[in-house]
Amino acid sequence: MSHAAAPEESKALAPDWLAVPEDANDLAPGVWPASAQRDADGALVIAGISTPELVQSFGTPVLVLDEDEVRSRARAALAAFGDAAARHGGRARVYYAGKAFLSTEIARWMVDAGLNIDVCSAGELAVALAADVPPARIGYHGNNKRVFELERAVEVGVGTIIVDSEIEIERLAAITERLDRRQAVLIRVNSGVHAETHHFLATAHEDQKFGFTLEGAERAAERIRELPLVDLAGLHCHIGSQIFGTAGFRESASRVLELHARLLEAGILADDPTLNLGGGFGIAYTRADSPTPMAELADGIVDAVADECAVRGLDLPVLAFEPGRSIVGTAGVTLYEVGTTKSVAVGGTERRYVSVDGGMSDNARPALYGAQYSARLASREGVEEPVLSRVVGLHCESGDVVVDHEYLPSDVTPGDLLAVPATGAYCAPLASNYNHVPRPPVVAVSAGRARVIVRGERIEDLLARDAGIDASGASSRPHSDPALAGRTGEGEE
Numbered sequence: 001m002s003h004a005a006a007p008e009e010s011k012a013l014a015p016d017w018l019a020v021p022e023d024a025n026d027l028a029p030g031v032w033p034a035s036a037q038r039d040a041d042g043a044l045v046i047a048g049i050s051t052p053e054l055v056q057s058f059g060t061p062v063l064v065l066d067e068d069e070v071r072s073r074a075r076a077a078l079a080a081f082g083d084a085a086a087r088h089g090g091r092a093r094v095y096y097a098g099k100a101f102l103s104t105e106i107a108r109w110m111v112d113a114g115l116n117i118d119v120c121s122a123g124e125l126a127v128a129l130a131a132d133v134p135p136a137r138i139g140y141h142g143n144n145k146r147v148f149e150l151e152r153a154v155e156v157g158v159g160t161i162i163v164d165s166e167i168e169i170e171r172l173a174a175i176t177e178r179l180d181r182r183q184a185v186l187i188r189v190n191s192g193v194h195a196e197t198h199h200f201l202a203t204a205h206e207d208q209k210f211g212f213t214l215e216g217a218e219r220a221a222e223r224i225r226e227l228p229l230v231d232l233a234g235l236h237c238h239i240g241s242q243i244f245g246t247a248g249f250r251e252s253a254s255r256v257l258e259l260h261a262r263l264l265e266a267g268i269l270a271d272d273p274t275l276n277l278g279g280g281f282g283i284a285y286t287r288a289d290s291p292t293p294m295a296e297l298a299d300g301i302v303d304a305v306a307d308e309c310a311v312r313g314l315d316l317p318v319l320a321f322e323p324g325r326s327i328v329g330t331a332g333v334t335l336y337e338v339g340t341t342k343s344v345a346v347g348g349t350e351r352r353y354v355s356v357d358g359g360m361s362d363n364a365r366p367a368l369y370g371a372q373y374s375a376r377l378a379s380r381e382g383v384e385e386p387v388l389s390r391v392v393g394l395h396c397e398s399g400d401v402v403v404d405h406e407y408l409p410s411d412v413t414p415g416d417l418l419a420v421p422a423t424g425a426y427c428a429p430l431a432s433n434y435n436h437v438p439r440p441p442v443v444a445v446s447a448g449r450a451r452v453i454v455r456g457e458r459i460e461d462l463l464a465r466d467a468g469i470d471a472s473g474a475s476s477r478p479h480s481d482p483a484l485a486g487r488t489g490e491g492e493e
Ligand SMILES: *Cc1c(COP(=O)(O)O)cnc(C)c1O
Pocket: 097, 099, 100, 141, 238, 240, 241, 242, 278, 279, 280, 281, 322, 323, 324, 325, 326, 425
């Protein structure tokens, strides 16, 4: 076994935000579900179930979702925005952004908590409907909703379609007339504000595919006024993701309220118009992130919008918000088994590579966005001093990183279970079968009980899509052995 570099030496490779922990077994507050703790043996416990027990039942990798954490965050978001709006004599609605992670169980938890649901494809709509979400509580997004998707949405009676282009408005005009159904819409406005983490950028136009410019939105509103069966319920904007501050929301609301005021004056907006400010509220992925608590964030945003309304002599519109990540992100913990470890010399020091039995197929965010995560030993507490480590997956790709930088106890060894927190949002939905790796199950845990809410795939599931294999599992070709096929003259050059 190679000797680990002392923490002080390997620190040269660590990013500034990552400090050598006093205890490389501790669970950073805010990064893990509130129920996460260690039992007397040092094993990680979530919602009253020990992670080794979960792995015995469900294998690895497995995405564990703390149900009470999801439900309480959903209730807290609704209360936060509802209370903030009520203090200004207004109302707020909260839509859960289903793209963060949607299954029928999760959709039901959202409805139970009083939330509505946003979808952005026929598939997500099908999940919401299969969960018996009342269609009136569904918002439908997307820059390229296909005609059959719009038809389906209007036919089932979704509450709101967020229109994104002139072409879509004409498609809706035709569909509502053909089906003889009314449809409420919001116009998605590209406010020119883009926000991420602590910064926001405000330009005349944001160079991205979603929504109408402010001028384009005004023309769209005028066009919608001519349509007998399409009702303009209000305006929508969404400025980004993993946002910690309120300044970007204020700037964006300020711009969109200008248009809102003009449309009101022109008598184009419905009574009780809606202003939907989207989602994007940040969570902690590592201890370096310190997101503002939801209630404080809601107060800050709603107070700012109320200010902007007061300046223009406007009544506060019905406010709507679309959190995704901040509802499910922190509730998810992915459990992996450690397979191999090695130390790699890097510029006079070394980095420990810890390979786990998943990777970019179950969490694409590090490869896709350079996203940072953290990790802890789950099956036990480590006993040796922390060493700078990189947790990597099993895929044939050097960018297959799960946790780029983390201090783990240097006695991490094959067979240990490793837990990666904050994987509840945008991991399962972005999962792939790269390298023909089956996607892991999702297991909901609550009060000491666990149940599968999305079953894991098997290799047979993957083979079932391969049209070159018949139902018995054999090759559909007479000779699957290429050497044999060559001899019988069947091989292709
Ligand atoms: C992705 C998205 C959201 C949710 O964003 P989170 O960062 O998960 O809160 C909300 N609204 C729209 C329009 C989105 O595209």
